Amino acid sequence: MKPVIPLRSSPAFWAAPIIVAATFFAYWNHLGHTVGQYTWVSYAARASDGLNFGLPLAAGAAAWAGHRYAGSRFPRAFGVRRSLLRQFLSQTWPLFAAVTVGFAAIVLVQVERASPAPQLFGLEVLITFAAMTVAAIGFGYSLGVLMPVPVALPISIFAVYEWITFPQLDNINLSWRNITGYTLYACCDVTSYGPDTRSVIAPILTGVAIVVVVVLVMRFRLLAILPSAAVIVAAVFAANVLVAGTQAQGQSVRPASDLHCSGSAPKVCVYPEQAHFGMDAVASKAWNRARDAGVTLPNLIEASDEAKETDDRILFSAPAGADDEEVLKAMAVGTYNTLTCNFPSSEPSALPSDVRTVYALGVVFGADPEGTLPQMFASEDAAAEGSQISPDKVREEIGISTTSEATKAVKAWLDAQHDCRP
């Protein structure tokens, strides 16, 4: 069936591939193409963030279409019987299609890269995203109805970009970004996606305010731009009050019922996507290696982001898809954090004891000493403390070069925890 507006003369049609490309570009270059949390909600949130450029472009094209088809006197000159919505959709559907295609493409890329299939489905991000898309395209369209293209097009692009990203306000108040649900997706692999309700409502609120203004402008031909702008700005400020204090992303601990357990000595419980990458086998092998070296550890190992002193479990956190070395390092850190209850009153060397113990644990678990040492301890931690230590210096300070020396250090640390552990 032929479209109402011939495609070759439709600004929306020609803008569509550019929008898809810009959406993908934003995802690939600015958000990083890493896989987020293994949930549909997280994928959807990440995909909607990819529209930082796509939605402003869609708004600009809508302004052009709005001016060409509704800003002209054409519809009014012939006694229109079609509804405003039908007219709007007939002129802008390629923009909605492009945004949807861009969105779906990013989701599919994540799914493809993130075998196994994601879990947890939720509609909140989709609804937020839909509200913002309608608002952005409607806003551009109404500007096009009211103003000439050279004015309406840049204003709509700029205004929607500012609205979508609020980028400059990052350092002042992170919650500002939640007006548009900017960082709704959760970053981490073993936390459950739990978007703050206020961060979902805020973009919907501002989106609805914009749509109301758009309808008023288009239905009643109100040329009062200042009152329209005042309504939108008021909605943005109201949304900011709503999201004040919310963090960049909402997270909550993933339910333990999601864990997939295997084995008995040790019993290793990881999330399905971690099991898919064989992390449970790596953890089990590391535990057995420690046992063979004479190190006795709790025989329950669980994936968790809440690595802290706890009961007789080893809690560790590693992203699904991490290679074996990373898993072993995560095991070392998790083991130290969950089993340490007796902290030394004074440090024997320039390096803190936890650095030495974690390194020793890593070696006992089978991690490559050469590869582990500088990556784990020399660069990031030291730099964060402002006292960069070279890998050689770290190695010298640690004083562990063989597996037996590492085992000895781990045993000494475990002995020190005997008195305080339950």
Add this chain to the structure above:
Amino acid sequence: MISAENLSYRYRRGVPVLQDLSFTIDSFPCVLLGPNGAGKSTLIQAVAGGIRPTSGSVFIGESGSRGRQGQRALRANTGWLPQDVPVVAGMNCTEQIAYAGWLKGMKLRDARQSAAGLLGRVGLGDYARRPVKELSGGQRRRLGIAQALVTRPSVVLFDEPYAGLDPDQRWLVRDTLVELSADTDLLVSTHQTDDVQDVYRSAVVLNHGRILFNGSIADFFGHAPEEAPPSMKAEAAYRAVLGGRSAPAAR
């Protein structure tokens, strides 16, 4: 049949344009005459459902302008050629007519099928694929006529169809009107009085938002002073209806 009951319209700033008009037009084609600012275009728009009367009602047959439904019914029953025929950049003639039909509620396929025949009917058969932006003023006017006809309305309203046209184009548009009048009710607002006798069967004269004359062409010409030369009869009648102005002198 077009009729009105106590029809009034005023702009937001309060200037009355149509004042308590009650009339019936049942003989077509009908010419609507009046000086600039008399309210002709506003009356045309009110009949076309393009504006909602401040008070009173307009009817085409049984369909009235009361409420939104009535307004929609008016739009369904009328075709309207505005003074300036707007064109949509990027479309060709067929597409613009089809788009106009779709806006008026037709299925796009039906509108496209009608467009081809209508273009031939208004003498633009060879311009089906011509971008509308490339049309001359007279061609645009004929395109506008085709658009007004696309929904096969029972009444077609023309607002100043000859304005700004050269004699050739004016002749073409006039011919089109005459041809259309054979099977469609036409109400034509114009300043052009030289062909009134040949083309129209009734006349309405409007001034300051009030109807000064509504009757047959014969009655209209009855207002012309006897001494008016035959070629000036229509103008003389018009001036007489407007307020007893003296008949134009023979040259």
